[in-house]
Amino acid sequence: MNSATALPCPAASCNPPVLWQVCRPMNAPTDPASVTPPDESELLAIRRKKLARLRELGHEPFGGKFDTTHAPGVLQQLFAEGMEVRVAGRVTALRDMGKTIFFDVADIGGRFQCFFNAKNVPEETFTMFKECIDLGDWVGVWGGTFLTKTQEPSIKVEGLTVLSKALRPMPDKWHGVADREIKYRQRYLDLMSNERSREVFLTRSKIMAEIRRWLGERDYLEVETPMLQAVAGGAAARPFETFHNALGQPFYLRIAPELYLKRLLVGGFTKVFELNRNFRNEGISRRHNPEFTMLEAYQAFGDFEVMADMVEEMICHLAMKFCGTLVIEHKNEEGEVTRTIDLSRPWQRTPYRELLCRVDPQWWDYTPEQRREKCHAMGVEISPQMEDHEVTQQVFEKRIEEKQFNPCFVTHVPSQLVPLAKQNPADGTIVDVYELIINGVEVSPGYSELNDPIVQRSRLEHQAGEETQNIDEEFLLALEHGMPPAGGIGIGIDRLVMLLTGSESIRDVVLFPQLKSKE
């Protein structure tokens, strides 16, 4: 057995020993009799030596404040020859030609090339760089800007300081981090090595800011309501449970902010939204993360159609701003277009029943038994205990929703499917809601909100059944004080970002998606 693994090593359980992935003791004593030293730490040991060497040469390897004139990406934009600049960033590329070294400094916003030549810097600085600087280190540089012979905007470095010595190597410079697990668990490695990831998360951040600005422009007020709730209402999903020690009371992480936002309508807010996290204790998939970001917005005196107009306008605005077009192309790794989504207005608004007729014109003429047989014929899985409307819903999900990439507001939804929504005044079998499908998934539901406290109570009681503790009495009390009629929407922000960035998995648009703990 190798001596290294037999030692009482605090990181011995870390496995496999990826250098920048796990913590391993650097000074683990080695068995003198052992012929093979712990080679896997060689790369780390060399970086530690360079760290010590920096100190010997009088350089603090973990520097402090460094005043900059430009971020690397900004300088790329504003570049002109002959500027005196100070720029900081991570060394992400290094091309050593002997007396001349080209290196890139970069941060999340971009990169900029530095021209580092022995004759332009003090000899001591040049030596220090040669001996101690690696890919991955953070440095600050200053000097004048110029164009190289190949017309690359560059800084002729006159001075350089170490801001942070990296003790672990960067991911592969060409492929970046490809291992999905490392991408998600150590997102910083993905971000520093993968341009595509940087773009996605920058775009996500800008989308969030733009939604806030856009709603604010329309007099919507942003609020924050409890994430810790005594009763987890507003949706049908299993909640996460937690406990407040001082109160001695169990709480749930919210599954939706809805019931609190409606309290605010009662209180006199007329346009209100919340853009924040919900938590649902459900399975994890390409489209589901246990914590996800949702926009909920309510507009007093509106209805689901007003809200549909607003959502259509907002998403088109975001597409134009961040994609530059309403025709969005999703591409695979090879850059081939795999899907085209046309957001051109007006978006179709189609009744639920009509959509099913597109699958089978006689769908609604069949008996429930015939519908089940059709499911088998179409290869749609159903279970024996499903009720008739659930069988239909299954067909809807598999044969319509998953194939609907261009936006479609599904309207005239059967009331059985959405029991808590306001019924259509003219037709009691349907409810006044829409379900917006884009890219094969539900992106946004919209409602004419139920504001009759008596009907609301009976619906909630019916839904809760024996579990009367699941009824939010405080909410019902609020409704009795009078909630204005209102239109309400939810928008799954993660799915919207997937749509706009062409991401196939929710894990690619959530910085730190939930994964199972190691060990």
Add this chain to the structure above:
RNA sequence: GCCUCGCUAGCUCAAUUGGUAGAGCAGUUGACUCUUAAUCAAUUUGUUUCAGGUUCAAGUCCUGAGCGAGGCACCA
């Protein structure tokens, strides 16, 4: 929770029917004053995820575990 697939050097990936585990990059040493996946020369690196089993012989076959990916279930 169930089904299928994956896990090889620090990273990206090879390895024929079960027969000596390799390459590129990174690292190290050297050369080089306009490179940009710099180039050139030399060179180090492995408990093949883990634990068992079959076999003269296992990266490869079998059983189990861990993590991940895809799907199912769950998700008004």
